[in-house]
Amino acid sequence: MGQTSEVTEELRAAFKDSMIEVKAPRERRIFMRIKKVAFQETVKRLINDFGFRHLSTITGVDLGDQVEVIYHFAREGAIELSVGVALPKNTLSISTVSGLMPAASVYEREVHEFLGVSFEGNPNLSPLVLPEGWPKNVYPLRKERTFEELRQIGATK
Amino acid sequence: MGYGSTVKVPFGPQHPALKEPENFLFEVDGDIVVNVTPRIGYVHRGIEKALELRSYIQDLYLAERICGICSHAHTTCYTQGIEELLGVEAPPRAKYIRTIIAELERLHSHSLWVGVAAHEVGFDTLFMYTWRDREAVMELLEAISGNRVHYAMNTIGGVRRDISAEKTDKIRSSLDFFEKRVQEYLHVIRTEESFLKRTAGVGLLKKQEALDFCAVGPTLRASGVKNDVRADDPYAAYGEIPFEVIVDDECDVLGRTVVRCKEMLESINIVRYALDKMPDGSTRVRVPMAVPAGEAVSRVEAPRGELIHYAKSNGTTKPERYKVRSPTLANIPALCKTLVGAHLADIPIILAGIDPCFSCMDRMVFVDVAKDRNWVWTMQQLKRNTSR
Numbered sequence: 215m216g217q218t219s220e221v222t223e224e225l226r227a228a229f230k231d232s233m234i235e236v237k238a239p240r241e242r243r244i245f246m247r248i249k250k251v252a253f254q255e256t257v258k259r260l261i262n263d264f265g266f267r268h269l270s271t272i273t274g275v276d277l278g279d280q281v282e283v284i285y286h287f288a289r290e291g292a293i294e295l296s297v298g299v300a301l302p303k304n305t306l307s308i309s310t311v312s313g314l315m316p317a318a319s320v321y322e323r324e325v326h327e328f329l330g331v332s333f334e335g336n337p338n339l340s341p342l343v344l345p346e347g348w349p350k351n352v353y354p355l356r357k358e359r360t361f362e363e364l365r366q367i368g369a370t371k
Numbered sequence: 372m373g374y375g376s377t378v379k380v381p382f383g384p385q386h387p388a389l390k391e392p393e394n395f396l397f398e399v400d401g402d403i404v405v406n407v408t409p410r411i412g413y414v415h416r417g418i419e420k421a422l423e424l425r426s427y428i429q430d431l432y433l434a435e436r437i438c439g440i441c442s443h444a445h446t447t448c449y450t451q452g453i454e455e456l457l458g459v460e461a462p463p464r465a466k467y468i469r470t471i472i473a474e475l476e477r478l479h480s481h482s483l484w485v486g487v488a489a490h491e492v493g494f495d496t497l498f499m500y501t502w503r504d505r506e507a508v509m510e511l512l513e514a515i516s517g518n519r520v521h522y523a524m525n526t527i528g529g530v531r532r533d534i535s536a537e538k539t540d541k542i543r544s545s546l547d548f549f550e551k552r553v554q555e556y557l558h559v560i561r562t563e564e565s566f567l568k569r570t571a572g573v574g575l576l577k578k579q580e581a582l583d584f585c586a587v588g589p590t591l592r593a594s595g596v597k598n599d600v601r602a603d604d605p606y607a608a609y610g611e612i613p614f615e616v617i618v619d620d621e622c623d624v625l626g627r628t629v630v631r632c633k634e635m636l637e638s639i640n641i642v643r644y645a646l647d648k649m650p651d652g653s654t655r656v657r658v659p660m661a662v663p664a665g666e667a668v669s670r671v672e673a674p675r676g677e678l679i680h681y682a683k684s685n686g687t688t689k690p691e692r693y694k695v696r697s698p699t700l701a702n703i704p705a706l707c708k709t710l711v712g713a714h715l716a717d718i719p720i721i722l723a724g725i726d727p728c729f730s731c732m733d734r735m736v737f738v739d740v741a742k743d744r745n746w747v748w749t750m751q752q753l754k755r756n757t758s759r
Contacts, residue, residue, distance in 0.1 A: 240455065242604055243668055269585050270670070270679045271696035286668060286679060292603035294668050296681070317585035317704045321696075328419075343412030354420055355692075361420055368417075 218242055221264070221293055228263070229256055244295045253299055254309045257285070260297070261314060265289045269311075272321035274329040276357045279303055281329050285311070285318075301331065310336035328355040345371035374401045382718065384413045393727065395710075402715040407707045411700070422693040427453055427527060427662060430690065435521050437695060440483070443469075443476045444673035445680075445695070446525035451606055452669030452682040453527050456662050463608075465529035467649040470608040471542075472515070472524050473671070474638040474645075478549065479508040480674035481589075481631040481638075484726045485556055488628055491720045492569035497559060504552040507545045514538055529655025539646050546639050553635045560628050570625040574721035576709045577622055586705035587698045588676020589634065590725045592618045593626035600672035612644050624724045631726075660688045673698055675726050699727045 222238045225246060232252035238244045248256055260266040266287035273284040277300065284298045301308055310333040312319040322333040323342040330353040333339065341348065348371060354364050377400045384392040392413040398406035418437060422430045434449040435442045447469055454460060461469070482505040489497035509519050515538055516522035524530050534542075560566050576586065581594035591598055599616040601609040617633040619626040662684040669680045676698035685691040702725040713721055 239665075239667075245666065267582065270677065271681075271694070271701070273681045273692070273694040275683060275692045284681065286681065290603075292600070294604070294670060294679075296666075296668055315585065316583060317701070320700065320704055341412075342410065343415050345412070354417065359420075361417065361424055364417060364420065 242293050247298045250299050257311050269315050269317050272325050274325040307332040307334050309334045312336050329353050404710050404713050407710045409703055426688045439520055440480050441673045442521050443472050444671050444678050448669045448671045448678050448680045450525045450527050452667040452680050455667040456665045456684050457658050461529040462653045463650045464652045465654045466608040467645045468530045471642050471645050474641045477638045477674045479505055481635050488723050491723045494566050507549050511545050528658040533654050550639050557632045572623050573717050574624045574709050574724050575622050584705035587701045589630045590702050593630045594622045595620035600670050600677050604670055614641050627724050
């Protein structure tokens, strides 16, 4: 756990203002929760100061009245850092990181499509995966959507 | 040669025989690609949602069916993640068996790819040889697991079948045969002019571009980046097995072919080593049905590159959220970058270069924006009209 816990402590110190929690459940895995305000700045520093230059993917999770967006970064030495930002459902938006990491664009589109999060500044949030003509505001990975309902919508497309 | 005006060419999505259709809208000037817009999801089955609705043990079988080529990569990633949440570890022998199956899977996947690549550049002799030889590996997988494709070897807490001593002998002798064949492919792809002319310098992806676009797997390694989850973030028995991470700095389709061929030789050595050192003992531990609340990120090196799963549990028998990102999606941004500036005729082999599933190229609809007419080419017509 040597390097992993060292990096965890460095992260804790560097982002103490925006940090909600940080933990390293095992070697090469760090989970960090931050506030939305400092998001873009945090990502910039993670890339430039900490070397997390690889974005593995972005996960969206429906938490009930919030949607959590989790960015899975990796760096050399294979520490996989998951950075979570919880967004209230009434203002479901966060600034894009596609300007900092071009690969983010495709993952942002996916989270947008499946959970309705808008990524401000991403010039292209057009549908990527769901069929043509999929109704607006039907986000399949929201908990209130049943599989049966989605199947019926899909069958008409 | 540019004509100063562009034509949009939709590429894909449907093919009745192959898997994973994709659609790429190409904007071409003359026969040079100037812009690419991908549209995926034609075989989207809602697996992430379905995983939330089923128990962990049912999800194991669903995870196996995410992919028909790298099913073992998905179940390895899945079981590791769930084992981490449960706080259990597969027994050492199970970890070796997972590794052996993973490398046999890489062998059949990479040799399948070499065949597809050969076919796409019009070198069908090599295609026939690789797919014939690949049968040796498929037979091994069938002999071990009972299945050629969905081996169902993994379970939460270990593996479902052991590898007996007599199967070990069969694996060794088949690998001896296969190793000679792979050496032959390496010789052919480096010396056969008809292959070199279609692959050397085609589909360039520079090192910095590959890093910037977060490419993964052989695509990344053929652009000179030493990155492999097996070595960097060891899982199963990889931490105990010496092997070389193959890199190549050619940055083109030829480089991607060389990397995959050399990786097959490494895979053969990994399997041999694992068979020699495989510890005795049990192959699985029993695990409870309910998984305590928590979250885990699980990564494996699938044949096409980094595969990542994210699991969030809530203390019940079903996951709260399960996220899968397969390597093909990770390589789409880099692929689009690579395609810009390419010749129309090179699209099939460049697309094949990242080893996506191949169905996207069954037919093309051509739309002449200026004249407002469109027509369809079959795969055969496409080949006839684009062969150089």
